[in-house]
Every structure is written in structure tokens, then in C-alpha cells.
Amino acid sequence: MFGHADVGCLHVRPFLDMKDPAQAALIRPVSDAVAQLTRSHGGLLWGEHGRGYRGEYSPFFFGPVLYAEIEAIKRAFDPHNLLNPGKLATPSDDHKLDRIDKVALRGEHDRRIAPALAGELDRAMACNGNGLCFSWDANDAMCPSYKATKDRAQSPKGRAALLRAWGRLAESDDGGEFAQIEEDLAASLSTCLSCKACTSQCPVRVDVPTMGSRFWTRYYKRHRRPFSHHAMRLMEVALRAGRAMPSIANRVGGSLTLRQIVARFLQLEDLPTFSPADQRLRLPLADAGELSKLDASARAKTLVLVEDGFTASFDAAVPFAAAAVLTRLGYKVYRVPARSNGKMLHLLGLNNAFVKLASARASEMAALAQTGVRLVGLDAATALMFEQEYRAVAAQSPRLMLLDEILAQDIEAGHLGAARERSSADPLRVLGHCTEQALRPDALRQWEAIFAHFGIPAAVEQTGCCGMAGMFGHRTNNRAMSHRLFDMSWRQVVERSPEQTVATGFSCRCQIHRMMHTRAPHPAEALLAHLSTITA
Numbered sequence: 001m002f003g004h005a006d007v008g009c010l011h012v013r014p015f016l017d018m019k020d021p022a023q024a025a026l027i028r029p030v031s032d033a034v035a036q037l038t039r040s041h042g043g044l045l046w047g048e049h050g051r052g053y054r055g056e057y058s059p060f061f062f063g064p065v066l067y068a069e070i071e072a073i074k075r076a077f078d079p080h081n082l083l084n085p086g087k088l089a090t091p092s093d094d095h096k097l098d099r100i101d102k103v104a105l106r107g108e109h110d111r112r113i114a115p116a117l118a119g120e121l122d123r124a125m126a127c128n129g130n131g132l133c134f135s136w137d138a139n140d141a142m143c144p145s146y147k148a149t150k151d152r153a154q155s156p157k158g159r160a161a162l163l164r165a166w167g168r169l170a171e172s173d174d175g176g177e178f179a180q181i182e183e184d185l186a187a188s189l190s191t192c193l194s195c196k197a198c199t200s201q202c203p204v205r206v207d208v209p210t211m212g213s214r215f216w217t218r219y220y221k222r223h224r225r226p227f228s229h230h231a232m233r234l235m236e237v238a239l240r241a242g243r244a245m246p247s248i249a250n251r252v253g254g255s256l257t258l259r260q261i262v263a264r265f266l267q268l269e270d271l272p273t274f275s276p277a278d279q280r281l282r283l284p285l286a287d288a289g290e291l292s293k294l295d296a297s298a299r300a301k302t303l304v305l306v307e308d309g310f311t312a313s314f315d316a317a318v319p320f321a322a323a324a325v326l327t328r329l330g331y332k333v334y335r336v337p338a339r340s341n342g343k344m345l346h347l348l349g350l351n352n353a354f355v356k357l358a359s360a361r362a363s364e365m366a367a368l369a370q371t372g373v374r375l376v377g378l379d380a381a382t383a384l385m386f387e388q389e390y391r392a393v394a395a396q397s398p399r400l401m402l403l404d405e406i407l408a409q410d411i412e413a414g415h416l417g418a419a420r421e422r423s424s425a426d427p428l429r430v431l432g433h434c435t436e437q438a439l440r441p442d443a444l445r446q447w448e449a450i451f452a453h454f455g456i457p458a459a460v461e462q463t464g465c466c467g468m469a470g471m472f473g474h475r476t477n478n479r480a481m482s483h484r485l486f487d488m489s490w491r492q493v494v495e496r497s498p499e500q501t502v503a504t505g506f507s508c509r510c511q512i513h514r515m516m517h518t519r520a521p522h523p524a525e526a527l528l529a530h531l532s533t534i535t536a
Contacts, residue, residue, distance in 0.1 A: 002203050008043075013128060018107025019118075028101040035060060047087075055088040056097045106164075113167040120214045121167050123207045127160035130203055137464070138488040141434045142197035144465035147488065148481045153188045156198040156206045162188055163211055182219065189215060191481065193469035194347060195434040196388075200441075209347070210392070216349025228266045229348050232471065236340035239313045243338070246274035267476040270514050275316035281307065283323055286334035291371035300415070302332045304368055304375045306400055308382040310470075311506045312338035315522075318506075322378055322403055322524040328531050329407075329416060336368070336375075341382050343470060346389050358390045362397035369398035376406055378522070379506045380436035380443065381470065388439075402436075403524060404446040404504075411453050420455035426500050427457035428526055431493065433505025434465040443504070447523050456530050458502075464489040468511035486515050494520070502526050 003011035014030050016023045031045075035057045038045045044061050047054040059067045067089075075091040077083075086098035110118070110125060118125060133143045133156040146155035153162065162185040169178040194209040220229075242249035250273045252258060262268050286304040294302060303326060311318050319335075326333045339361065345354035365386060369375055377383025377400040390397035401409075410416050428451060432444045444460040451458035467485030472478050494501050494512055503509050503520040512520045 019111045024107050031100050053100050056099050117167050121163050124160040124163035126204045127206050133157050139462045139464050141437045142201045144193045145191040148484045154191050156208050159188050159208050160206050193472050195465050197438040200438045213346050213349050217351045231266050232344050236309050239309050242274045243313050249274050268474050269476050272314040279316035279320050283335040286336050288367040291373045299372045302373050304334045306336045306377050307338040308379050309338040311379050318522040321528040325528045355393045359394045362390045362394035365398050366396040375400045380433050407450045408446040419453045423455050427459050429461045429501050431461050431463050431503045461493050466490045466508045466511040468507035
């Protein structure tokens with residue numbers, strides 16, 4: 001049961017598995033009983049979103065006199081019964097209203113999906129067509145690809161429908177129809193930016209990124225993977241070498257020949273450069289045995305900073321600033337050096353490799369989490385993997401807190417002193433990663449409150465997806481959509497005051513630099529600059 005109950009409107013979805021004929025047969029007695037109950041309270045049973053199959057109850061609710069007028073309207077405007085025939089009213093006795101238990105039910109089609117595959121597509125099966133994903137608001141996280149194209153096939157609802165159609169044909173003999181549906185589905189999923197808004201803002205949590213990963217796993221058992229997939233699979237391993245020798249990596253990567261090779265064979269463009277070696281963190285490495293010996297008071301002021309590969313490689317000033325801020329605030333900070341996070345493996349459907357990597361990372365972090373010391377991540381898109389993708393394959397995967405959570409929690413507990421006097425400087429504009437906005441909707445407000453505590457004026461700017469989304473914006477065939485999404489939401493916000501813009505997401509900062517040739521710092525960098533001024 002969901003909907004807008006404040007105005008007395010309830011959307012009621014009976015808890016029935018329509019793939020089971022015995023449960024589908026309950027539609028008639030359940031609907032009749034709900035109609036009686038609703039009328040007893042002076043209410044009305046209706047159907048929305050073009051699904052007016054409750055029309056057979058119209059005479060029951062309106063009565064013969066008023067319903068006769070509804071039929072007269074139908075007769076005047078639709079004498080041949082062409083518009084929504086059988087739904088709400090008929091122009092004459094020659095036509096009948098559809099009965100709720102006599103129309104085709106989606107469950108009849110979904111029964112054709114093999115149980116194992118239906119389990120993999122469970123969120124597509126749950127889609128009830130409410131259409132909340134058809135948002136045209138450029139400053140709303142859901143759904144970037146739909147907003148950019150206005151193509152319903154590139155929305156969570158459209159992708160759910162394609163996934164169900166693909167599932168129904170997966171074991172059929174109709175190779176031609178199946179091949180066409182499969183290619184349509186592949187084309188639709190290839191434009192998904194994996195922002196995860198559909199996993200939180202959709203009322204039934206249609207999780208397209210997860211189902212997309214499962215689809216690609218099956219798809220590439222029958223199709224040859226492009227060379228670019230194998231290269232991107234190894235990319236995080238290559239980042240280690242780049243971090244060890246950043247100046248050499250930048251000289252090699254900046255050569256015209258290599259850029260041409262990358263553009264031609266990998267279909268990648270505008271790749272970032274490695275951060276200089278002097279920005280590398282010099283914190284002590286976290287050791288579970290050592291941390292477990294700390295007493296309660298020491299644990300409360302000890303943190304483990306978990307670096308992510310992309311920020312450590314290309315935006316090392318951020319973990320450097322975060323560590324400096326935490327040290328100035330009295331924390332003892334250890335670190336876990338950057339390791340492969342497997343996000344690309346998951347997105348490309350390289351399931352076996354992802355499970356192996358995720359299990360190893362979850363196990364490593366679980367050992368540290370058991371010491372009671374808080375683990376801190378800096379980039380939501382990768383830190384949230386521990387409680388999302390990793391936990392789906394490794395139950396012991398711990399939760400990484402984000403830097404704003406740590407600071408907000410300790411400010412509220414009174415551990416970071418009294419609030420400071422507000423500065424007269426122009427307010428910072430805080431922009432958030434779309435995944436962070438989808439899964440942690442309070443994050444930007446927390447940064448606003450943190451800045452306020454330290455006397456820094458700041459205001460949250462609501463934006464949609466910036467169009468980068470990890471490697472999505474770097475892929476040549478996504479160039480037009482990536483640029484369009486940035487222009488729809490981010491460009492005008494950044495242009496208003498580029499010097500005051502801070503952005504929480506690594507991808508977002510990359511996109512700002514690519515599109516506007518300016519660098520937006522992470523909130524930790526802005527906080528460090530302010531604290532340095534106070535200290536000076």
C-alpha cells in the first residue's frame with residue numbers, strides 16, 4: 001500500500017504472485033471485497049495510469065442516474081467505442097465493460113520465465129508501471145538516460161519491460177524474435193549510468209544496475225566481448241603502476257600516439273592524469289592486530305581512511321586534505337591503500353571475477369571493522385559498494401562511513417568543540433554525486449551543517465547527474481549524452497560561482513574539469529583551507 005494518503009488516496013497492490021494461477025484467481029474475490037469496504041466508508045475504487053480496469057465497479061459506486069450521464073458523455077464523444085474501449089464506460093448496450101478477471105494479466109506472460117532467471121530479474125518482475133522514473137526535472141537524480149533522450153526504453157520502467165520480454169523468450173525456439181529483443185535490451189542497458197536512483201526513488205526499487213550486470217553475464221556467454229572490456233578489466237591493476245610512477249605514466253599517456261591507440265581500440269577519451277607523487281599519503285598502514293589493542297577512548301579518536309583507486313590515482317589532493325583535516329581535529333588516522341574495487345567488473349557482468357575480488361575486499365575490511373575502529377571512505381560511489389554490491393556476495397562486508405558522517409556524528413556528540421562564528425566569506429555551493437544523492441539523501445545537508453559548525457557559510461545546490469558516472473563519460477560513444485547531461489544541470493550551477501563550488505564525487509570533479517577547464521575541490525579541501533587560515 002503506497003501513494004498520497006494525505007489527500008485520502010491509497011494505491012493498493014494486493015500481495016499476490018500473479019504467476020501462480022491459484023493466486024491470480026483471487027483477483028475477483030479480493031477486488032469485490034475491497035470495493036465493498038471502500039464504498040462502506042464513502043470512498044471510490046478507481047484505476048490510474050491508464051490501467052482503468054476497475055471500470056466495471058463504476059455503476060456500483062456512481063449509481064444508475066450518475067452513471068447514465070457518464071455513458072451519455074461516452075456516447076457523445078466516442079460513439080464507436082474507439083477510445084479506451086471497455087475501460088470506464090460504453091456508448092451502448094452492444095459493448096461491455098472489461099471485467100477485472102477476464103482481461104489479460106501480465107502474470108500469464110511472466111509464467112514463461114524460468115524460475116532461476118525470474119529470480120535474477122526479480123526487480124523487473126516487481127515493476128508495477130507507476131512511471132515515477134519518467135522525470136524531466138534536470139535537477140533530479142532519476143533517471144539520467146531518460147532525461148537526456150526522452151526515450152522510455154532508456155528508463156527503469158522501459159528496461160524492466162525489456163528484461164521481462166527477454167526473459168520470456170530466453171528459452172523459446174523463436175531465435176529471431178529473441179535476438180531482436182536481446183539487442184534492444186543491450187542497447188537500452190548500454191546507456192544506463194548506474195546512478196542507482198532507481199534503487200531508492202522508485203517505489204518498488206527497480207534495481208537496473210544489478211539486473212544489468214546479470215544480463216551482461218548471460219549475454220557475453222553467447223557473444224564475444226569487445227577488446228575494450230578486457231582492457232577496462234585490467235585498468236585498476238594498471239592504476240597501481242601509474243600511482244607508483246606518475247610522472248612517467250603521464251608522459252606515456254600524454255603522447256599523441258598512445259591517445260590515438262586508446263581512442264581507436266578502447267573507445268576512450270579525455271582520461272585524467274595521475275596526481276604527483278608528493279600528494280601521496282604517508283599515514284601508517286592499518287593493522288587489525290594493533291587496532292584491536294586500543295582502549296575505548298583511543299578507538300573513538302582513531303579512524304581508518306580507506307583510499308579508493310580512482311581518487312588516489314587522479315585526485316590525490318582529496319585524501320591528503322581529508323587526512324590533514326582529521327589530524328588537525330585530533331584523530332589518529334591510519335590508512336588502507338587503494339586497491340581494485342571491482343566496479344567495472346560488476347558493470348560489465350564479469351561476475352566470477354567480481355565475486356572473487358568483492359569477497360577478498362569485504363574480508364579485509366571486516367577484520368578491521370571488528371576492532372571497533374571506524375572505517376572512512378571519501379567517494380560515495382565506491383564506499384557504498386561495501387553495503388551494496390559487496391554485501392550481495394559477501395555477507396560479512398562491513399559498512400564504510402563517509403567523511404561527512406564521521407564529522408557530523410562527532411559534532412553532534414560534542415567531540416569537536418563549540419560552533420565557531422560564521423565567516424563573512426561568500427557561501428560555498430555544495431554539489432553531490434548522483435549515487436550519493438540516491439542512497440544518502442542527507443549527505444549534502446550534513447556537509448552544510450559541518451561547514452556551519454566551523455563558521456563556513458555553505459548552501460546545497462540540487463543537481464541531477466553530471467554525465468560522467470565513472471567510465472561512462474569517457475567512452476566515446478557516450479560523448480553526446482555525457483555532454484548533454486552536464487549542460488542540463490551542472491553547467492549553469494558551476495558557472496554562477498566556480499570559485500565557490502565544491503563537489504563530493506570524484507566523477508563530478510572530473511566532469512567539471514573536462515567541461516569547464518576548472519577544478520572544483522572536495523569539501524575536505526575547502527575545510528582544510530579554512531582550518532589552515534584559523535591556525536595561521
